[in-house]
Each structure stands twice: as C-alpha cells, then as structure tokens.
Amino acid sequence: MKDMVRLIATLTLICAVCSSLLAFVSKITEEPIRQSETLRKLDAAKKVMLPACDGLVEKTYETNFVYYVGSIDGKPKAYALEGASQNGYGGTVRLMVGFGADLKLTNFEVIEAKETPGLGMKMTTEEFRSPMRGLAAETTEWRVKKDGGQIAEITAATISSRAVMECIRDAIAKLKLVCQP
Numbered sequence: 001m002k003d004m005v006r007l008i009a010t011l012t013l014i015c016a017v018c019s020s021l022l023a024f025v026s027k028i029t030e031e032p033i034r035q036s037e038t039l040r041k042l043d044a045a046k047k048v049m050l051p052a053c054d055g056l057v058e059k060t061y062e063t064n065f066v067y068y069v070g071s072i073d074g075k076p077k078a079y080a081l082e083g084a085s086q087n088g089y090g091g092t093v094r095l096m097v098g099f100g101a102d103l104k105l106t107n108f109e110v111i112e113a114k115e116t117p118g119l120g121m122k123m124t125t126e127e128f129r130s131p132m133r134g135l136a137a138e139t140t141e142w143r144v145k146k147d148g149g150q151i152a153e154i155t156a157a158t159i160s161s162r163a164v165m166e167c168i169r170d171a172i173a174k175l176k177l178v179c180q181p
Helices: 002-048 120-124 126-132 158-178
Strands: 055-061 065-072 075-088 091-100 105-112
Touching: 002 055, 002 065, 002 075, 002 091, 002 105, 055 158, 065 158, 075 105, 075 158, 091 158, 105 126, 105 158, 120 126, 120 158, 126 158
Parallel strands: none
Antiparallel strands: 055 065, 065 075, 075 091, 091 105
C-alpha cells in the first residue's frame, strides 16, 4: 500500500512539473509565434497585391477580420483578405487572396495548408492559379468544374481544389463588406 501511494505521489509530482514546464514554454513562445503569423500574413498580402503599391495599410472591419489595402498616390488600388476553409484534405486551408481596385482576383498565397505534397499542394502552382487571375469577384462562379463551376480542379486533388474555392468565396464575402458603397 505504501508503494502504491509513493508511486502515485511520484507520478503526480512528475506530471505537475511537466505541466508547469509546458505552460512556461507556451507562455514564452506565444508572442513570437503571434508576431511570426502577423509577418507571414503581411508578406502574403504584399505578394498578392498587384500592381505594386506604394502604401499598404492594415485595417480591421468591425473587429471581425483584418484586411489590407494597397494604395498608389493615396488611392486604393488593391485589397488583400484572408479566406479560410475547414474542408481541405489535410484540414484547414487559409489563403491570402488579392483583388485589384476593379475587384478582380490578382493572386492568392497560401498561409496555412497541410495538403498532400505533390497533389493537393499543387494549389501553389502557376498552372492552377493563372486561369483564375483577372476573374471578377462578383460575377465568377467560384467552384470547380466537377461542382458546376468554371475552375479546373487539380487532377487527383479535388478536395484541395474545393477548399481553395471555398477560401476565395470567403475572401469575396469579406471584400463585399469592405467595399460597400
């Protein structure tokens, strides 16, 4: 009986020490991780904004989401908004999606994706992206061909392609809020 109590006390002490160390490490790394995420989003926003802008401003829409506005000579020329989908093959997919002042898609950049290398990650290729550039946010059916849309899905990676379309639709929904007259 004494051995069992001693064993339980020892395991409890080990768990308490390990939990404390994990909490300490989590607290220390929380801010650098947040800063890294912010820089990654800012870098992605710069990459998707075309034409190159001389000013980039981070804005918040009614505390709901952050977006970026690129300007030339003080006039808005590009927007970058994050779109997300929980339906990727590997889980969450998050993209930074860029639109010009004419509200046509300029580009998108992957912020987070755990898709299959060589298949789902083909979402980053020019072959997949380039047909979408210049398509109007409002009038385009942002769905893959298998779902009745006009965007060619990645061969053998339809789930990932659908997740990209969902991210773009999410970004467009936010864009509509930001660009309301």
